[in-house]
Amino acid sequence: MVKTAPEHVKRGLKSRHVSMIALGGCIGTGLFVASGSAIHTAGPGGALVAYILMGIMVYFLMTSLGEMATNLPVSGSFATYGTKYVDPAVGFAMGWNYWFNWAITVAVDISTVALVMQFWFPHFPTWIWSGLALILIFGINVLAVSAFGETEFWMSLIKVVTIFIFLGVGFLTIFGIMGGHATGLTNFTYRQAPFVGGVPGIISVFVVAGFSFQGTELVGITAGEADDPRHSVPKAIHEVFWRIILFYFLAIFVIAAIIPYTSPDLLGSTASDVSISPFTIVFKRAGLAAAASVMNAVILTSVISSANSGMYASTRMLYSMADEGYAPKRFGRVSRRGIPVLALLATTVVSLLTFLTSFFGPKLYLWLVAASGLTGFIAWFGIALSHYRFRRAFVKQGHTLSELKYHAQWFPFGPIMCLILCIVVIFGQDVGAFAHGNWFQIGVTYISVPLVLILYLSYKWIHHxxxxxxxxxxxxxxxLTDDNQKQ
Incomplete structure (x- = not known):
């Protein structure tokens, strides 16, 4: 029988934790900052189409993950599903790919914390802020899974409240109730708007939109430690889809209505400069003087939340791989609180060493960051492939869908759409580099693809x-026993 999470880590994530983690995972700097560049590139209409299509794809991805996670709720689920439903070599490659992705992302996030803090303390040593952030994140993750869940709940709630306030202020500004000038929908027909660059422009924004939604798959990781995964996971998936569409669609609509796509502020949006976050600009247009400081605090919360989730996800993936035999067994040991401490320590060390390379080997640091760039989409591809194989096997063996605690709708369209869009995003990441024959840029951008192939092929060759x-x-x-369901 498959060893499930209650025999190892302890279940402690409540239903409200799972829902908010799934929602908060896809609300971060991708929405607060990078959405501006999407509008600049594809125009207001193009950005809306790209985000809606990517949101629909993510919904199908979540339902695929939900079907497998309610049938087999385990921590570090992606590697397990790849192993059981496709090929052990796929599980091995997916597991190390996802662990590497988040371990590097934690390092990137703690570096970003320092950049965000410079807004208030421009002359303070940046490494101190990064060090404090890493200590804080390690402390939250080493306590208990309930501490992680509660922390993520409140940080995600801050982001959700911010979006509601932003939407309220934005619509009041559009109608001229705030800001003194009604913009209406004139920016949707300004110059080449609403669609700038046509279909190629929309496709190019898929990449930005995809990165914005990275983290939604965390619900699959939490299933192994949820109090009642067969209730909380489907509930989270159903709620998150509508919230994603609502938040992203309305937020981008407000930004595009108030700020013309030609604005240079949208072109230069980066996580290190909150002053040109489209959210900040909208608040300023409405006459709110403290907008930059408030949004800087929200973005700081988002970055810490991302690092916190990354530490949790990578730790559980390493733990799961140890349980599957893909990593040293010592990483599968847990503390009395049910925390895989050695896996947590290993992930923290890798994140710290990656962060230090930004000081001692900046080129190596940039390569590491680039190597983790596409790993999230590769993980999505693996999830869709695993679900496609799982459902086909389930039906072929004579089972009926009524036996599943939760089953994904629109099969096989859902996973096939995910597979196609993931391929489009992965290979469309930097088409310009191919057009200009810039092989160095191609290597930096696509390095994660050969790395995953090497993992997959080497395991397949060694273990046949x-x-x-x-x-x-x-x-x-x-x-799952009653004790497994609710502890």
Whole structure:
């Protein structure tokens, strides 16, 4: 029988934690900052289309993950599903790919914390802020899973409240109630708007939109430690889809209505300069003088939340790989509180060493960051592939969908759409580099693809694994006792 999370880590994430973690995972600097560059590139209409299409894809991805996670709720689920439903080599590659992605992302986030803090303390040593952020994140993750869940709940709530306030202020500004000038929808027909660059412009924004939604798959990681995964996971998936569409669609609509796509402020949006966040600009247009400081605090919360989630996700993935035999067994040991401390320490050390390379080897640091750039989309591809194989095996073996605690709608359209869009995003990441023959840039951008292929092929060559026949795939659900369900 498959070893499920209650035999190892402790379940302690409540339903409200799972819902808010899933929602908060996709609300961050991608929305607060990078959305401006998407509007500048594709125009207001193009940005809306790209984000809506990517949101629909993410919904199908979440339902695919939900079907597998309710049938087999385990921590570090992606590697397990790849192993059981596709090929052990896929599980091995997916596990290390995802662990590497978040371990590097933690380092990037703690570096960003220092940049954000410079807004208030421009002359303070940046490494101190990064060090404090890493200590804080480690402390939250080493306590108990409930501490992580509660922290993420409140940080995600701050982001959600900010968006509600932004939407209220934005619509009042559009109608001229705030800011003294009604913009209406004139910016949607300004010059080449609403669609700038046509279909290629929309496709180019897929990449930005995709990065904005990175983190939604965390609900699959939390399933292994949720009090009642077969209730909380489907509930989170259903709620998150509508909230994503609502938040992203309305937020981008407000930004595009108030700020013309030709504004240079949108072109230069970066996480290190909150003064040109489209949210900040909208607040300033409405006459709110303290907008920059408030948004800087919100962006700081988002970055810490991302690092906190990254530490949790990478730790659980390393723990799961140890349980599957893909990593040293010592990383599968847990403390009395149910925390895989050695896996947490290893992830923290890697994040710290990566962060230090930004001082001692900036070129190496940039390569590491680039190497983690596409790993999230590769993980999404693996999730969709695993679900496609799981459902086909489930039906082929004579099972009916009524046996599943939760089943994804629109199969096989959902996972196939995810597979196609993931390929489009991965290979469309930097088409210009191919057009100009810039092989160095191609290497930096796409380095994660050959790395994953090397992991996959080396494991396959050493262990002689094969694609698991549909009739041989184990689709049996995990047996959860009442104590497993609610502790």
């Amino acid at each position: 694994t094969k694609l698991i026949p549909l009739d041989d795939i184990d689709v049996s659900p995990a047996q």
